[in-house]
Amino acid sequence: MGKHLQKELEKIKKQILSLGAMVEDRVRMAGQAIERTDAQLAARIVETDWEIDEVEVEIEEDCLKILALHQPVAVDLRFLISVIKINNDLERIADEAMNIAERVISIAKRQDPGYRFDYVTMFTKTEQMLKRSLDALVNLDVDLSFKIVMLDDEVDAMHRQAYQRTCDEMGRRPDAIKYLLNYYLISRHLERIADHATNIAEEVIYLIEGEIVRHGKY
Amino acid sequence: MIAIKNINPPPATPHPHSRLGSREDFRTIGEAVVANPKIRCRHVDVFYGPKQAIFDVSLDIGNKEVIAMIGPSGCGKSTFLRCLNRMNDTIEGCRVSGDITLDGQNIYDEKQDVVPLRAQVGIVFQKPNPFPKSIWDNVAYGPKIHGLAETKSELEGIVETSLQKAGLWEEVKDRLHQPGTGLSGGQQQRLCIARTIAVSPEVILMDEPCSALDPIATAKIEDLIDELRTQYSIAIVTHSMQQAARVSQRTAYFHLGYLIEVGQTQQIFTTPRHRLTEDYITGRFG
Numbered sequence: 313m314g315k316h317l318q319k320e321l322e323k324i325k326k327q328i329l330s331l332g333a334m335v336e337d338r339v340r341m342a343g344q345a346i347e348r349t350d351a352q353l354a355a356r357i358v359e360t361d362w363e364i365d366e367v368e369v370e371i372e373e374d375c376l377k378i379l380a381l382h383q384p385v386a387v388d389l390r391f392l393i394s395v396i397k398i399n400n401d402l403e404r405i406a407d408e409a410m411n412i413a414e415r416v417i418s419i420a421k422r423q424d425p426g427y428r429f430d431y432v433t434m435f436t437k438t439e440q441m442l443k444r445s446l447d448a449l450v451n452l453d454v455d456l457s458f459k460i461v462m463l464d465d466e467v468d469a470m471h472r473q474a475y476q477r478t479c480d481e482m483g484r485r486p487d488a489i490k491y492l493l494n495y496y497l498i499s500r501h502l503e504r505i506a507d508h509a510t511n512i513a514e515e516v517i518y519l520i521e522g523e524i525v526r527h528g529k530y
Numbered sequence: 531m532i533a534i535k536n537i538n539p540p541p542a543t544p545h546p547h548s549r550l551g552s553r554e555d556f557r558t559i560g561e562a563v564v565a566n567p568k569i570r571c572r573h574v575d576v577f578y579g580p581k582q583a584i585f586d587v588s589l590d591i592g593n594k595e596v597i598a599m600i601g602p603s604g605c606g607k608s609t610f611l612r613c614l615n616r617m618n619d620t621i622e623g624c625r626v627s628g629d630i631t632l633d634g635q636n637i638y639d640e641k642q643d644v645v646p647l648r649a650q651v652g653i654v655f656q657k658p659n660p661f662p663k664s665i666w667d668n669v670a671y672g673p674k675i676h677g678l679a680e681t682k683s684e685l686e687g688i689v690e691t692s693l694q695k696a697g698l699w700e701e702v703k704d705r706l707h708q709p710g711t712g713l714s715g716g717q718q719q720r721l722c723i724a725r726t727i728a729v730s731p732e733v734i735l736m737d738e739p740c741s742a743l744d745p746i747a748t749a750k751i752e753d754l755i756d757e758l759r760t761q762y763s764i765a766i767v768t769h770s771m772q773q774a775a776r777v778s779q780r781t782a783y784f785h786l787g788y789l790i791e792v793g794q795t796q797q798i799f800t801t802p803r804h805r806l807t808e809d810y811i812t813g814r815f816g
Contacts, residue, residue, distance in 0.1 A: 314813030383772060385799045385811045522801030 317382045321391060324374055328395050328402075331367045332446040335402045335409070338364070339442060339505060342409040342416075343435045346498060351420035354413035364406040371399045387519075394519040398449065401508040401515075405442065408501045408508070415501070418494045425488040427481050431498060434470040437463065438506045445512035454520050460513035461525075467506035474499035550805040556585070556785070559804045560793040564592040568733055568763040569614055569651075574628035576609055576618065576787075583609045586628075587789045589782060591733065596755060596764045598778035598795065600771060602815060605784040607767045611735050614765065615651035616644050632733070649676050652726035656738040658718030660710035660725075665702050668710045668721055669693060672729040688728055696724035697754050716747025723754065734758065736766040740773065752777050771811055775799050783807045 338357055345354040375396050378384065384392060441463050448456040478496040482489055517525050551559060567590035576584035584606045591597055591614075599607040609618065616637060618624045630637050637647055649672065660668050669689045672678075679685035689706075693699040698720040702713070710721050719739060726734055736755075740748040755764060755777045768774050774781050775795060782792040783806070791804040802808045809815045 314815070317813060385771065385775070386802050386808050388812050389800060 320378050327371050335406045338409040342412040345416045351417050354416040357413035361410045368403040390519050394515040397515050398512050401511045405505050405508045408505045412501045415494045415498050422491045438502045441509040445509040448516045457513040457516045464510040471499050471503040553805050556788040558789045559791045562589045562792050564590045568593050570631045572629040577625045579623040585787045596759050596778040597780045598774035599767045599782045600774050601784035606787040607784045611767050615648050649729040651733040652731040653735040654739050664707045665710045666706040669724050669728045692724040692728040696720045716743050733763045
């Protein structure tokens with residue numbers, strides 16, 4: 313029975329990593345869409361979100377099957393619980409990428425009032441956090457996970473900056489509020505992606521250490 | 531509930547890439563000591579002739595707790611259990627050293643009479659072994675030889691309460707004088723538990739009590755264990771990890787005669803601290 317369970321767990325691991333790669337791809341596309349205000353690329357993200365949803369459901373069902381049939385304990389149990397949660401986080405990240413795409417589509421329709429907030433740095437940080445959180449999962453790297461949790465503060469700070477600048481800009485150009493709102497919400501979605509990446513890192517810590525480090529308990 | 535401190539030394543240098551102790555380190559990890567132990571074992575070694583079966587095991591059994599002992603076949607868990615009421619005395623060439631005390635009294639003292647000891651520390655075996663007598667006689671036998679009842683009605687009272695506590699009364703009250711061996715396996719096992727309870731024990735040892743039973747009879751025994759724990763300390767040896775997880779508050783993992791890890795059952799089954807424990811409970815063993 314031991315070997316059978318190990319095979320099933322290996323399969324789940326491959327599935328979650330492949331979902332991770334799919335989601336990373338979508339986030340990268342969203343980044344390009346922001347940079348070039350590319351509505352076509354954005355539309356492609358929105359249209360293909362169902363692919364992620366399907367894989368997410370499949371992974372969850374497989375996890376439930378293993379829990380019911382093998383009643384795993386210890387590291388195997390922690391692994392499955394982590395996968396169930398990471399699975400959820402990845403799906404939410406894909407949703408946020410889709411939200412960004414929708415913002416980009418809205419922005420592309422309106423006339424550009426000439427306001428730009430540099431999202432490149434914020435995007436690069438967020439994307440890096442996601443990539444590293446998946447690396448931490450692949451390599452079961454606790455140290456890397458803790459670093460990611462720290463990085464989240466930087467993204468939060470950038471988000472606050474974007475908020476402040478948008479507020480100021482709205483005061484100056486009340487006619488462009490709709491545009492500015494959509495533009496600001498991109499920052500909100502990026503910040504959410506960084507939060508989900510942090511969750512993944514925290515799940516990796518739980519998986520390895522068996523300790524729940526959410527809610528600032530480190 | 532039970533205050534715990536660690537008497538055993540910390541594990542040797544941990545594996546550089548893991549929080550778990552190495553597979554070669556056989557020193558006990560975890561909370562082997564409780565504040566008010568019912569049974570206290572220190573540095574117990576057991577030999578069968580020249581062969582050592584148990585190596586320096588120190589472990590407490592708390593008051594009114596269920597402690598499960600798990601481990602692969604031949605790891606010494608049953609041997610250790612049998613030390614606790616001197617069942618090993620009956621095996622020729624078996625020698626026990628170290629301290630084992632029950633309520634502070636050394637049970638291996640020369641003056642200790644094993645007959646009352648085995649009433650105080652009862653045992654239930656893997657295969658139900660009712661005496662070839664009636665159900666009533668099976669339960670009444672112990673109280674009679676230990677002189678626990680002065681009158682017939684007192685004895686009847688003990689038999690009834692014991693059968694009730696064992697959850698068997700309703701099923702057998704109309705056929706108390708039929709042979710105990712005519713009951714089903716699960717009922718026979720509960721009869722053996724009733725027989726153990728009848729002599730007012732303080733500790734009940736169970737050596738794989740459900741391995742010969744079907745899932746329903748097993749569930750009944752497990753429910754029973756949970757009820758009995760309000761009155762007795764229970765040590766149970768089991769091959770079923772799920773059973774250990776379901777019925778016990780603490781779990782002890784044995785390996786090649788060593789006590790490898792002991793701790794709260796929840797902790798053992800979610801975050802074991804020793805690599806060997808993890809290997810065993812996750813089925814990676816061997």
